[in-house]
Amino acid sequence: MRDFYPDDVRLQNWLFDTWRAVSRSFGFEEYEGPIFEFLDLYRLKSGDEIVNELFNFTDRGAREFAIRPEMTPSLARMVAARANALPRPIKWFSIPRMCRAEKPQRGRLREFFQWNLDVLGVEDPLADAEVISAAVAFFRACGLTSQDVMMRISHRGVASAALAKHGIPRELIPQAFAVIDKFDRLTPEAFTPMCAERLGADVSAEALRELVTTATMDDCLELATQDGPAGIVDATALRQLWGHLESMGVADVCTFDLRIVRGLAYYTGSVFEAHARQGGLRALCGGGRYDDLTGLLDGPRVPGVGFGMGDVPMIECLKQLGKLPDPGDSIDVFVIDTDASLLPQMLEIVADLRSAGLRADFSYKRTGVGKQFKQAGGRGARYALIVGDELAERGEVTIKDLRTGQQQTVAAAELRQRPVEWLGGV
Amino acid sequence: MRDFYPDDVRLQNWLFDTWRAVSRSFGFEEYEGPIFEFLDLYRLKSGDEIVNELFNFTDRGAREFAIRPEMTPSLARMVAARANALPRPIKWFSIPRMCRAEKPQRGRLREFFQWNLDVLGVEDPLADAEVISAAVAFFRACGLTSQDVMMRISHRGVASAALAKHGIPRELIPQAFAVIDKFDRLTPEAFTPMCAERLGADVSAEALRELVTTATMDDCLELATQDGPAGIVDATALRQLWGHLESMGVADVCTFDLRIVRGLAYYTGSVFEAHARQGGLRALCGGGRYDDLTGLLDGPRVPGVGFGMGDVPMIECLKQLGKLPDPGDSIDVFVIDTDASLLPQMLEIVADLRSAGLRADFSYKRTGVGKQFKQAGGRGARYALIVGDELAERGEVTIKDLRTGQQQTVAAAELRQRPVEWLGGV
Numbered sequence: 001m002r003d004f005y006p007d008d009v010r011l012q013n014w015l016f017d018t019w020r021a022v023s024r025s026f027g028f029e030e031y032e033g034p035i036f037e038f039l040d041l042y043r044l045k046s047g048d049e050i051v052n053e054l055f056n057f058t059d060r061g062a063r064e065f066a067i068r069p070e071m072t073p074s075l076a077r078m079v080a081a082r083a084n085a086l087p088r089p090i091k092w093f094s095i096p097r098m099c100r101a102e103k104p105q106r107g108r109l110r111e112f113f114q115w116n117l118d119v120l121g122v123e124d125p126l127a128d129a130e131v132i133s134a135a136v137a138f139f140r141a142c143g144l145t146s147q148d149v150m151m152r153i154s155h156r157g158v159a160s161a162a163l164a165k166h167g168i169p170r171e172l173i174p175q176a177f178a179v180i181d182k183f184d185r186l187t188p189e190a191f192t193p194m195c196a197e198r199l200g201a202d203v204s205a206e207a208l209r210e211l212v213t214t215a216t217m218d219d220c221l222e223l224a225t226q227d228g229p230a231g232i233v234d235a236t237a238l239r240q241l242w243g244h245l246e247s248m249g250v251a252d253v254c255t256f257d258l259r260i261v262r263g264l265a266y267y268t269g270s271v272f273e274a275h276a277r278q279g280g281l282r283a284l285c286g287g288g289r290y291d292d293l294t295g296l297l298d299g300p301r302v303p304g305v306g307f308g309m310g311d312v313p314m315i316e317c318l319k320q321l322g323k324l325p326d327p328g329d330s331i332d333v334f335v336i337d338t339d340a341s342l343l344p345q346m347l348e349i350v351a352d353l354r355s356a357g358l359r360a361d362f363s364y365k366r367t368g369v370g371k372q373f374k375q376a377g378g379r380g381a382r383y384a385l386i387v388g389d390e391l392a393e394r395g396e397v398t399i400k401d402l403r404t405g406q407q408q409t410v411a412a413a414e415l416r417q418r419p420v421e422w423l424g425g426v
Numbered sequence: 427m428r429d430f431y432p433d434d435v436r437l438q439n440w441l442f443d444t445w446r447a448v449s450r451s452f453g454f455e456e457y458e459g460p461i462f463e464f465l466d467l468y469r470l471k472s473g474d475e476i477v478n479e480l481f482n483f484t485d486r487g488a489r490e491f492a493i494r495p496e497m498t499p500s501l502a503r504m505v506a507a508r509a510n511a512l513p514r515p516i517k518w519f520s521i522p523r524m525c526r527a528e529k530p531q532r533g534r535l536r537e538f539f540q541w542n543l544d545v546l547g548v549e550d551p552l553a554d555a556e557v558i559s560a561a562v563a564f565f566r567a568c569g570l571t572s573q574d575v576m577m578r579i580s581h582r583g584v585a586s587a588a589l590a591k592h593g594i595p596r597e598l599i600p601q602a603f604a605v606i607d608k609f610d611r612l613t614p615e616a617f618t619p620m621c622a623e624r625l626g627a628d629v630s631a632e633a634l635r636e637l638v639t640t641a642t643m644d645d646c647l648e649l650a651t652q653d654g655p656a657g658i659v660d661a662t663a664l665r666q667l668w669g670h671l672e673s674m675g676v677a678d679v680c681t682f683d684l685r686i687v688r689g690l691a692y693y694t695g696s697v698f699e700a701h702a703r704q705g706g707l708r709a710l711c712g713g714g715r716y717d718d719l720t721g722l723l724d725g726p727r728v729p730g731v732g733f734g735m736g737d738v739p740m741i742e743c744l745k746q747l748g749k750l751p752d753p754g755d756s757i758d759v760f761v762i763d764t765d766a767s768l769l770p771q772m773l774e775i776v777a778d779l780r781s782a783g784l785r786a787d788f789s790y791k792r793t794g795v796g797k798q799f800k801q802a803g804g805r806g807a808r809y810a811l812i813v814g815d816e817l818a819e820r821g822e823v824t825i826k827d828l829r830t831g832q833q834q835t836v837a838a839a840e841l842r843q844r845p846v847e848w849l850g851g852v
Contacts, residue, residue: 001460001462002460003457003458003459003460003500003504003507004457004458004459005457005504005508006455006456006457006518008458009455009456009457009458010455010456012458013456021783024785025780025783025784025785025786026780026786026787027757027785027786027787027805029432029435029755030432030435030436030439031429031430031431031432031435032429032430032434032435032438033429033430034427034428034429034537035461035493035523035525035537036427036481036493036525052486055462055483055485055491056483057481057482057483059481059527060478060527065481067461067462067493074429078429078431081429082431087804089790091787092432097461097523099461099462101485101486111460111461122790124790124791126790127790129773133777137780137781140781243770244773246770247769247770247771247773247774247777248773248774248776248777249774249777249778250777329455331453343673344669344672344673345673347555347670347673347674348673348674348675350674351559351673351674351675351676352675354451354452354563355563355566357447357451358451359450359451359453360451360452360453361452361453361517364515364548364550364552364553365550378513379453
């Protein structure tokens with residue numbers, strides 16, 4: 001679990017603001033759910049073994065709850081509850097806080113946040129292209145290019161056809177996906193026996209390795225097209241998706257990659273993962289198309305496509321690449337009084353500046369002007385505003401630009417009337 | 427527990443943004459803690475009875491945790507951990523999500539958010555004045571005036587002196603506070619026997635009622651001043667606080683009120699609660715000064731003052747007063763194509779608009795122009811951008827202002843270069 005001191009919150013707010021800005025520019029709307037759900041909601045989707053990975057508890061009514069480990073079940077529940085009322089397409093995003101009862105390790109903590117972005121109610125590959133483009137738009141907003149990060153994309157249907165055409169029996173294709181999913185993490189020596197164990201002696205590990213590492217998208221589209229009507233539909237969807245990614249200007253960051261499987265999750269069409277080119281294999285985001293999100297809640301069929309991107313691996317990646325921004329904590333103006341007797345007038349001026357939306361602060365201690373200037377510097381103030389004897393004498397105060405050192409006097413009445421023009425625009 | 431559909435999130439984001447803007451204008455920095463803490467952290471402050479009000483659970487290491495029911499213990503823990511490193515004053519705010527295992531009722535839900543704002547490390551009444559002013563600044567930002575809401579302020583020390591001078595034995599003053607705390611919720615018939623039970627027959631319920639309802643601040647300051655050195659210190663602090671509230675321009679929303687006690691919490695100086703003038707007695711925010719926040723964690727003594735303001739009663743109050751804003755969901759531009767063959771060019775333009783930060787959307791269906799215009803209206807778009815044959819013919823597209831109905835053509839190259847100038851500023 002993390003504590004977020006002000007420096008940490010500033011960084012997190014920058015991340016969340018950027019996620020929000022990208023989501024909104026793509027026309028997505030934000031939703032949120034409760035921090036815990038009925039435990040059964042997670043059992044329904046993932047079976048009993050999920051319970052060990054959850055923080056679960058029982059309330060006084062003996063009902064079982066769990067802190068959410070992912071957002072998709074809540075999304076499914078919320079969409080199912082209003083399936084008929086929500087206009088299509090449903091373009092939603094969220095930045096949920098979630099917890100998993102697993103051992104903390106690099107890039108994985110027990111508590112984390114995750115950008116979730118989904119298009120529901122649409123089967124058209126345009127929706128797949130939109131969510132992939134949104135993830136890429138976020139990478140670009142962080143200053144990342146195709147030199148830093150790649151979106152690796154596959155398609156479960158096209159991959160199935162390619163595997164079948166390469167001699168994997170259809171009933172073993174889920175097993176083949178499970179093996180391929182581990183490919184990146186296995187040494188060649190470990191891959192061969194796993195193939196034999198899961199896929200039997202008839203399947204050549206060497207041929208499978210060859211296929212997943214060298215097959216181009218065109219190869220796979222060709223194989224899928226030869227694989228009957230379903231293969232043709234899948235090939236067309238993948239071809240369209242790629243065309244849209246090109247039109248949307250993100251194809252340079254995208255690469256077809258048969259090794260992308262996305263575990264044994266409920267994906268049915270496109271699947272994708274973004275990886276940093278350096279610094280380990282951990283995915284920065286992962287997602288894909290699922291045919292029937294709400295079906296697991298006995299709701300009406302709602303197709304969808306979406307992804308999740310965690311705050312922890314993303315921040316770690318930006319740190320490694322030296323792309324972490326420095327969202328400094330500067331205030332607009334620090335107000336200084338030259339004598340304790342001026343405190344009431346000083347407070348009036350501070351109140352006016354704040355009412356105008358300026359970030360204004362002052363010292364709680366009636367100390368010397370030098371100490372107050374030092375405090376102004378410590379707070380990163382752009383301006384110091386000095387309230388001194390000339391306020392009583394001539395109704396004036398002094399503004400000092402702490403970047404340039406330049407000073408000017410201004411009538412206090414004028415300043416209080418138009419504070420942003422004098423002190424805004426940091 | 428609440429689901430937040432997009433309409434709900436927009437309202438919540440408006441509330442959080444306003445809390446953040448006010449906090450920042452006052453020079454406060456944001457912090458955050460984990461969603462759950464060790465159960466003992468809450469036992470330490472509130473004793474064993476608190477456990478029944480918590481959602482608590484045990485992890486596989488048999489450690490006891492609880493979802494946070496309030497932020498103050500986390501704040502104390504975080505400040506204690508860096509007590510020597512943090513520069514003073516510590517001006518911090520947070521908008522934590524928290525849970526209480528209580529029966530949901532009007533204004534109280536099992537899951538809620540709460541604006542917490544505290545100044546730590548400062549004993550000067552300037553800090554008390556700042557936090558009260560920040561709460562009032564938020565009310566004003568919502569359009570509330572002294573006609574709508576009042577900040578009722580008392581001071582535990584001054585109140586103790588006033589009670590003592592009115593014949594309440596000093597050892598019974600905590601009991602007297604407990605009785606006064608219930609005053610607003612009790613009928614006169616119930617108040618008298620409760621006084622007798624808690625304070626004994628020697629204390630006149632009538633005199634106590636008279637004191638707490640009619641005593642002015644000046645009366646109480648006078649009584650405190652007569653009550654020895656401690657009373658003089660407390661009277662001076664309250665008098666200074668009031669002077670600062672006047673200088674800060676918020677005194678019109680503030681009223682001295684001996685009935686404000688803030689339960690049996692750890693407050694030691696000023697105590698305050700904001701109440702709406704209409705619509706029930708539920709406090710909109712409450713807080714005060716506590717002498718020793720981190721002492722309960724065996725940390726060094728850190729004095730502080732702060733308050734909490736819940737999202738649920740605040741939204742309910744604004745709704746009742748008709749002051750709830752309508753943060754609409756409008757996009758900047760909806761892009762329309764007049765023929766399916768123009769989709770690639772249309773997607774290129776959409777991508778450019780989004781890269782420039784504009785909220786741009788389009789139809790996933792290649793339907794007629796009329797249907798696309800209808801969709802643009804449904805999304806609250808300010809502009810429609812029509813991509814038609816004139817793009818190929820003359821390199822032009824058409825912008826339609828959906829508010830005025832006016833249309834103009836523009837070179838696509840010019841639009842893609844400066845999209846915000848053509849379509850921004852909604």
